[in-house]
Amino acid sequence: MRxxxxxxxxxxxDNQEDTASIYSxxxxxxxxxxxxxxxSLWLAEHHFHKLGTAPNPAVLLSAIAQTTKNIRLGPGVCLLPLRDPILTAEDYALVDILSDGRLNMGVGTGSQLVEFEALGRDFDNRREAFDKNLKELRTNWATASSPEQSNGPLNIxxxxxxxxxxxVATLSEDGAHKAGIAGHSILTMVSPLAEDLSTTDLILKAHSKGLLDGxxxxxxAEAIVVVFAFVAPSSDIAQxxxxxxxxxxxxxxxxxTPDDPLGMYVQMTNSGTGLFGTKEFVEGKIDQYREIGVQHIAFVSRFGGLDAGLAEQSLRALASTH
Structure with a gap:
């Protein structure tokens, strides 16, 4: 398991943690x-609200590239319908250069209406815009050194x-199948509201079928499954x-606010849709992911204002799970 x-x-x-501290x-x-x-390491892109504080992950990823050596780096994900495909190609080509070829290019349609409205983009047609901009992004990279490019070659x-x-970020079987047909890898997140891992199982199967059909x-290509995780010395501390x-x-x-926060936590913990508990308990739940064919899992290791020191301890423990 990667x-x-x-x-x-x-x-x-209420955490009294400013943006500079979050970046630090x-x-x-x-x-x-x-x-x-x-x-690999993935940074979400968000605008106009505090669900995420990296409006252009390429900038922070470029900084991270300077202090790391091996870990691959990617936006999780770049919201293509909101971005100019030429500028996107330039920004992330720079990340690839500064990281010595460690870029994983995560892309998605976006799901937050406020972001589209504030930037004057059409929310209802975001999938069409995504397809168009992804095609242009790939063309821009492929022809970066070609003098025949109509707008002139990119300078990097x-x-x-x-x-x-x-x-490609997807939460659906159709999206996973489409990505597979195109030969792309996928990022899919386990919903905290999911009853079990059955939806994730179907998404992985759809992606595999797409690769075959394509x-x-x-x-x-691969499928990375994103899941919330926190490991602690005891189950009581984890809770x-x-x-x-x-x-x-x-x-x-x-x-x-969830009607029953504790009930939600218990459901996530028991079903494995959240990896919370002792290291030994979480290892048992990771086995459930193996059983449905997951080969690569990405931990949301800091969320909801989680104390940085506790998140660091959990990050260490998660790295050594079998």
């Missing part, structure tokens, strides 16, 4: 994740040839820390 980390960089006013912790934890052997190109790997080798953190996060996403 292990990665996925960070939203969500911010909460991210840089520190990125170095640690690299030293611990994590495979990614190190990875022919291009950095594409990871004529791609089954090992030419005491995770319940308020998940409650805050749920409030940030949905704008409402």
């Amino acid at each position: 292990r990665s980390v996925f960070w939203l960089l969500d911010q909460y006013t 912790v991210a840089l520190k934890h990125a170095q640690l994740a690299d030293q611990l052997g994590y495979s 190109a990614p190190i990875q040839h022919p291009a950095p790997p594409i990871f 004529g791609h080798p089954h090992d030419s 005491a820390v995770s319940v308020p953190a998940m409650t805050k996060f749920s409030q940030a996403v949905a704008g409402i």
Whole structure:
């Protein structure tokens, strides 16, 4: 099982943690994740709300690239319908160069209406815009050194040839199948509200079928499953820390407090849709992911205002799970 980390960089006013502090912790934890052997690191892109504080992950990823050596780096994900495809190609080519070819290009349609309205983009047609901009992004990279490009060649190109790997964010079987047909890898998140891992299982199967239908080798792309995780010395500590953190996060996403925060936590813990508990308990739940064919898991290791020191301890423990 390969292990990665996925960070939203969500911010909460009652934590008295400013944005600079969030970035500082991210840089520190990125170095640690690299030293611990994590495979990749992903930063979410968000605008106009505190669900995420990295409006352009390329900037922070470029900084992280300077203090890490092996861990692959990617936006989780770049919201293509909101971005100019030429500027996107330039920004992330720079990340690939500064990281010496470690970019994983995570892309997605976006799901937050406020972001589209504030930027004057069409929310209802975001999937069409995504397809168009992804095609243009790949063309921009492929022709970066070509004088025949109509708008003139980009003045920088990614190190990875022919291009950095594409990871498409999806929460549906259809999206996973489509990504597979195109030969792309996928990022999919286990919903905190899911009853079990059955939806994730179906998404993985759809992606595998898409690769087959598209004529791609089954090992030419991968599926990374993102899940909330916190490991503690005891189950009581895990619960005491995770319940308020998940409650805050749920409030940030949905704008409402869960009716039964403890019940939600118990459901996530028992079903494996959240990896909370002692190291030994979490290892048992990771086995459930193996059973449905998961080969790569990305831990949301800091969320809901989780204390940075506790998140660091958990990050260390998660790295050594079998």
